[in-house]
Amino acid sequence: MNSFPVKIPNWIGAQEQPTERDEWFDKLNPANGKFLCKAARSRQADVERAVALAKKAQPAWADTPAVQRGLILHKIVTEMQKRQSEIAAIVAAETGKSMKEALGETGGAIQCGLFYASEGQRLYGRTTTSGAANKYAMTIRQPIGVAGLIIAANTPIANVAWKVFPALICGNAAVLKAAEDTPATVWIFAQIAKEAGLPDGVLSVVQGFGEEAGAPLVAHADVDVISFTGSTDVGRVINRVAAERFARISLELGGKNPLVVCDDADLENAAKWVLLSAFSNAGQRCASTSRVIIFEAIYEKFRDLLAEKTQRLKVGTADDCDLGAVINEGQLLNMLAAVEKAEQNGATILCGGKRLTDAEHKDGYYMAPTLIENVNPHDEISECELFGPVALLFKAKDFEQALQMANDTPYGLTASIHTRSIHRAVRFYDKVQTGVAVVNAGTHGSEPHMPFGGRKLSGNGSREPGTEALDVYSELKDVYVNIDPMQV
Ligand code: ADP
Numbered sequence: 001m002n003s004f005p006v007k008i009p010n011w012i013g014a015q016e017q018p019t020e021r022d023e024w025f026d027k028l029n030p031a032n033g034k035f036l037c038k039a040a041r042s043r044q045a046d047v048e049r050a051v052a053l054a055k056k057a058q059p060a061w062a063d064t065p066a067v068q069r070g071l072i073l074h075k076i077v078t079e080m081q082k083r084q085s086e087i088a089a090i091v092a093a094e095t096g097k098s099m100k101e102a103l104g105e106t107g108g109a110i111q112c113g114l115f116y117a118s119e120g121q122r123l124y125g126r127t128t129t130s131g132a133a134n135k136y137a138m139t140i141r142q143p144i145g146v147a148g149l150i151i152a153a154n155t156p157i158a159n160v161a162w163k164v165f166p167a168l169i170c171g172n173a174a175v176l177k178a179a180e181d182t183p184a185t186v187w188i189f190a191q192i193a194k195e196a197g198l199p200d201g202v203l204s205v206v207q208g209f210g211e212e213a214g215a216p217l218v219a220h221a222d223v224d225v226i227s228f229t230g231s232t233d234v235g236r237v238i239n240r241v242a243a244e245r246f247a248r249i250s251l252e253l254g255g256k257n258p259l260v261v262c263d264d265a266d267l268e269n270a271a272k273w274v275l276l277s278a279f280s281n282a283g284q285r286c287a288s289t290s291r292v293i294i295f296e297a298i299y300e301k302f303r304d305l306l307a308e309k310t311q312r313l314k315v316g317t318a319d320d321c322d323l324g325a326v327i328n329e330g331q332l333l334n335m336l337a338a339v340e341k342a343e344q345n346g347a348t349i350l351c352g353g354k355r356l357t358d359a360e361h362k363d364g365y366y367m368a369p370t371l372i373e374n375v376n377p378h379d380e381i382s383e384c385e386l387f388g389p390v391a392l393l394f395k396a397k398d399f400e401q402a403l404q405m406a407n408d409t410p411y412g413l414t415a416s417i418h419t420r421s422i423h424r425a426v427r428f429y430d431k432v433q434t435g436v437a438v439v440n441a442g443t444h445g446s447e448p449h450m451p452f453g454g455r456k457l458s459g460n461g462s463r464e465p466g467t468e469a470l471d472v473y474s475e476l477k478d479v480y481v482n483i484d485p486m487q488v
Pocket of ligand 1: 151208209210218229231232237
């Protein structure tokens with residue numbers, strides 16, 4: 001990338017705009033703690049302008065045939081493909097991850113876009129039989145109106161794609177609230193959308209903080225559907241506000257995801273996936289592995305293998321690094337405090353547990369990849385999502401206990417089991433109380449054409465993306481047609 005934008009404005013309609021009060025906030029670079037850019041600090045008035053434009057633009061967008069909407073989304077995707085390196089460089093710079101990781105994430109966002117662009121040709125309803133003669137029954141999908149989309153900073157371009165593409169293909173206009181830690185990714189996406197010919201007002205972007213820019217979007221009477229990805233605490237607040245005015249809401253919240261390693265597992269493969277799911281993206285995924293449940297018979301052997309591999313991980317932003325920085329200093333300090341508290345309560349830190357303070361890392365927000373054992377399943381650290389490179393190890397005496405431990409958590413997002421037994425694998429994916437279950441791989445890595453979402457405190461039962469997201473972003477109308485054969 002030639003240069004990072006110094007000032008990131010909103011995109012209201014198809015215009016770059018400062019906020020009404022012309023307020024800005026500083027966004028720091030997680031890799032070195034230095035100033036990276038300024039971003040617009042939006043407030044209620046800015047959100048209202050974006051929503052008003054969306055409301056005005058939506059009927060014409062809804063009347064544009066879905067296939068034509070898909071062609072415009074396809075142009076956005078084509079442009080993303082052309083500018084993949086530029087987008088990835090922005091993602092890498094503002095998140096503190098490697099270019100390699102950012103390119104992978106951008107590739108995922110492109111795949112997601114391709115999937116939904118083609119869904120314009122497949123916005124299926126259902127045609128079925130009727131109980132009466134000369135009567136026809138069917139369902140059709142219709143747009144809902146204005147979608148308020150609120151995203152987290154962890155995988156910014158993927159998060160944008162996961163919400164914007166399904167919302168738009170269904171014929172809604174969208175107001176996207178960027179995460180305050182990743183303003184530039186959302187900004188460049190809006191620029192690409194404009195250049196690809198998305199009509200004015202169909203997508204607006206508001207930058208800013210949650211309570212100042214996110215809350216007014218959730219509360220706005222003209223926002224008909226809200227989709228939120230973020231923490232369970234914020235999700236709870238948003239859910240309450242949306243429920244009060246009966247707005248549709250889709251929540252993708254936190255996780256404390258288990259990965260079970262059975263005594264018949266391929267330990268090398270299991271260790272590889274623990275490292276990837278617990279530490280890649282610096283552990284900042286709702287689908288990260290944070291509880292590793294290991295059969296007693298192989299506990300010491302697997303623990304030592306994992307610790308040895310974890311110690312060899314490379315931390316930094318180069319392409320040969322395994323993980324980068326966490327998104328901001330507050331996040332890092334929260335994690336350090338949680339680890340310290342666990343240690344005071346008797347936990348053993350097998351590796352990491354500290355901020356990296358050598359010359360290369362001291363100015364950035366780098367947490368050493370951390371493995372912890374000797375914690376109680378109901379300790380605070382075992383039950384709260386840390387959103388960083390920290391995994392806890394637990395011992396289980398057999399399959400049933402491992403399954404019980406996997407489920408003994410307030411969350412229910414993803415889970416994985418490592419075993420060579422088809423019986424264990426199937427019983428696990430059948431009984432684990434999560435929205436995603438995996439055999440012999442990681443807890444992360446859900447694909448864009450498949451439904452992601454969680455149970456318990458991990459969500460409200462909705463699923464995005466996949467064709468299931470079409471249910472989030474469209475109204476289903478049940479249609480009956482009676483005909484009179486006498487009038488033929
Ligand atoms: P994370 O811990 O992943 O940053 P958060 O839940 O704190 O997740 O934030 C996710 C998104 O929700 C961000 O875009 C943030 O600005 C927004 N947000 C935070 N608080 C609120 C709120 N009260 N209302 C609406 N959006 C909010």
